[in-house]
Amino acid sequence: MTVVNVAINGFGTIGKRVAEAVTRQPDMRLIGVSKTRPDYSAVVATRILGYNLYVPADKIEEFEKAGIKVAGTIEEMIEKADVIVDATPGGKGAEYKKLYVEKGKPAIFQGGEKADVADISFSTLCNYEEALGKRYIRVVSCNTTGLLRALCTLRKAFGLKWVRATIVRRAADPKEVKRGPVNAIVPDPAKLPSHHGVDVKTVVPDLDIMTAAVVVPTTLMHVHVVYAKLARSATREEVIRVFEEAPRIILVDASLGLKSTADLVELARDLGRRRYDIPELVIWRESITVNGDEIVWIQAVHQESIVVPENIDAIRAIFKLAKKAEDTIRVTDETLGLKKFL
């Protein structure tokens, strides 16, 4: 079996999760992760998780003074890798691309980068086969990934005429202390549309979609209210069955007490999920309302983890390790413990 050597550039919210996911894949090996600051996360990466840590050349001394073992420079990490997953802060990936190109290495970028950083914007359920053999792939952002999982599932089953969605965005990730709002609801942006619908179209260009977004004071998850017109009439039962059968989508019942993102996160904790991650898209079953060819539903997106499976699939797409979406989904979802029921 081919085993691909993967480096993670940027060991933060997304990078640390993708790193761990890589270690669970039978066809991938994690060769190292990178950071620029010698903080607790660098200690966890090296001493607890046993990862090779690479840092900028001019920071090696600083890390060593802090007692953190360094395996080499970020350039050296890139040289050793077959592929780099770039999970540096938004915009940095485009700067790093020059280095990846110079070293002749393919790379995966995140949704904080502009679409033109890569050959293709990617979401497994929508365009896995189109990404096969590409050198630079951008995994779209968490909200866009959540939207696309549901929309590509419906499009395949019924066809889609148009989509309108309101995105209620979390203000910050749980570890972030300098972001807000703390006590306000902020249109994001006030001038419509929000970037999410535009971003969906980087993956499904012919979809008629418009989104608006507001930011609210929570760190737990994003929530979307989605309205869509199908290409044909359907029954509620049909729509529920299609969502139930789709990979990476879970239907939950508010009647069981899962009434909020706080309940979802509490359930993830009770289930002993690592970091209380929920990489599945969560749809409230009761919210699914079908009236002929019009449909409405409410869904929740765990921003810290939803893009992790897609990053793993993107690595397989670059090296054609799985020819079909269903083949990579099977391995990724089993190794990461994704469920169809919570």
Ligand SMILES: NC(=O)C1=CN([C@@H]2O[C@H](COP(=O)(O)OP(=O)(O)OC[C@H]3O[C@@H](n4cnc5c(N)ncnc54)[C@H](OP(=O)(O)O)[C@@H]3O)[C@@H](O)[C@H]2O)C=CC1
């Ligand atoms: N957080 C989220 O909810 C989601 C984020 N994304 C996207 O993923 C990307 C990463 O975001 P996120 O994980 O949240 O960001 P974080 O800030 O949590 O992590 C970024 C990491 O990159 C490291 N880093 C910073 N500068 C450099 C550099 N020059 N070279 C190497 N490493 C560097 C930082 O480590 P150090 O401080 O040591 O430098 C940090 O660990 C962005 O494009 C974002 O838009 C996508 C979906 C969801």
Ligand SMILES: O=C(OP(=O)(O)O)[C@H](O)COP(=O)(O)O
């Ligand atoms: O990709 C995300 O959001 P997005 O889908 O709204 O762009 C992540 O939640 C990161 O967004 P941030 O820019 O608020 O950190």
